[in-house]
Amino acid sequence: MGNFQNICLVGMMGAGKTTVGRQLAKRLGRRFVDADHEIEARTGVRIPTIFEIEGEAGFRRREAEAIDALTREHGLVLATGGGAVLDPSNRRRLKASGLVVYLRVLPLLLYERTRHDRNRPLLQVADPLARLEELFAQRDPLYREVADVVIDTSSGGIGSLVRRVELELRKRCEP
Ligand SMILES: Nc1ncnc2c1ncn2[C@@H]1O[C@H](COP(=O)(O)OP(=O)(O)OP(=O)(O)O)[C@@H](O)[C@H]1O
């Protein structure tokens, strides 16, 4: 894996893409960019507001623009939004821009992590656990399809997870 390539993190809401990505970038001396934050910076509003005004379809269009722009850059640690892999063009762009790491976490743990957070519009429903199970069933094959590395992250804290990701990446630098 060259310094030129991006390291792209994919996975469900609450998988740890933002948290792990930020720490990983620091350890590797890379720039960290979060696609969700980029969309918020470009629009000047938070993600729930984009969903309210433009619906999910509007958000996905903005997400595709952000992925297109960010995958043209080099040497990033790029955290993607949980639904970025739904779009085949996003998947193609992520794959072509570098190494894709899937942080795989099962729905019950995702639920525990996200249950008190109001910033994920897709989980503001009567039964968020059932929603996470549906989304997981739909998306797990897509994350696997796009990923070069799958890391099962259901156990262990953030620090050990960051080191595991780093180790996997280093393995790929060896001849
Ligand atoms: N391995 C972990 N162990 C314990 N807590 C974690 C772990 N990974 C993430 N968390 C916690 O779970 C919450 C969600 O993590 P984070 O926001 O990084 O997820 P995300 O993948 O970026 O989600 P989204 O797709 O919604 O942006 C945070 O509070 C974070 O501290």
Ligand SMILES: O=C(O)C1=C[C@@H](O)[C@@H](O)[C@H](O)C1
């Ligand atoms: O899983 C999803 O579809 C989403 C995840 C978040 O990262 C945000 O991109 C948004 O809340 C949608």
Ligand SMILES: [Mg+2]
């Ligand atoms: Mg995030």
